[in-house]
Amino acid sequence: MTDRFDASRIAFHSLSRRLGRPWVDAYVERIRQRARTEPGARRALPALAGARAFNLRVGPYGEGRENRGLLAWSGGPAAGRRLGVAPGEHRGWVLDLAGRLGAAAAGVAVLDRRWVYGRVQLNPYAPGEPACKAIAFEPVAEPRETDGALVLPDAVNRAVVVLVAMDAGRLRSGRPLEASVETNLGYSRMATVVVSLADAIRAAGYVAIPCMNDTALSVPLAAAAGLGRPGRHGMLIADRLGSAVRVAKVLTDLPLEPDPAGPADPPEFCDTCGVCASACPAGAIPAGERGETPPGPCNRAHGNPWPVDAEACLAWWVEHGESCARCAGVCPLS
Ligand code: SF4
Ligand code: SF4
Structure with missing residues (x-):
């Protein structure tokens, strides 16, 4: 038994089951409707197509694409011999390349x-x-996939966590599709970084699993890498960068010195702030005290003390043909 999160419960999948169609089809249909009636949305469409290009080719978003396409868990152009250097030396080139x-x-x-x-x-x-497979850890040298499981080698014990920046001003601008362009650019940048970094680690002779939203929870891993801590809005509040970031990761057996882990819970500032909850058009972010709202079907148990209603959030996106992200844009720590 495992208490690891069942990713068939994430909102992208659960809302599709509730709608009886892929959420993204309904979302794109709504964007096209808006473009027919709103000149601003029509003008933004080419930028949105460009922003989405790599997100769509690699993901989109990543969930459900584990070991598929450019998010494959092995292969790539260069599988090299293991470089015999000290862990500290690997850390330098990996973070520099990121x-x-x-x-x-x-x-x-x-x-x-x-x-x-x-x-x-x-x-x-x-x-x-849902057609599901478990993610298992086994004493194998290379990742593999069986009929029932995606198998990670036991030796995979590090996550290189990367943040890509978004423009907070654009996220909160309210201009048609502006937040959608910025969000999709974030995902496209994530894809470039993790796919390239995974190839580099494989060229050094090690296992590398490139991940966007897939395979593992991003925010706890970012906190474990000392990059920030979760906020009331359920996303990362990154040191220096605030909430206008997206998180991706590469899981690996490359020997790397880890960073000191940071706090795993939201900062005290979130208790009195609540700006994201007030700004959320879907009412998806709890406005009350820590722990007052019980976790919903898309939340993990014992997770964020302000469990976001991710399905309500995504339903708003679909209804309005817009990736929202106001919560990240308005956060005073952005
Ligand atoms: S993205 Fe928008 S709808 Fe979703 S939680 Fe943030 S503010 Fe609310
Ligand atoms: S807007 Fe305020 S309450 Fe929400 S995550 Fe940012 S600091 Fe926390």
């Missing part, structure tokens, strides 16, 4: 297996029954 690829910040976490999904849904956004 920055050169476009990460605004990067760190190394000890991989706590609690944050790896217990099972994943490999027919993303299916309106019917």
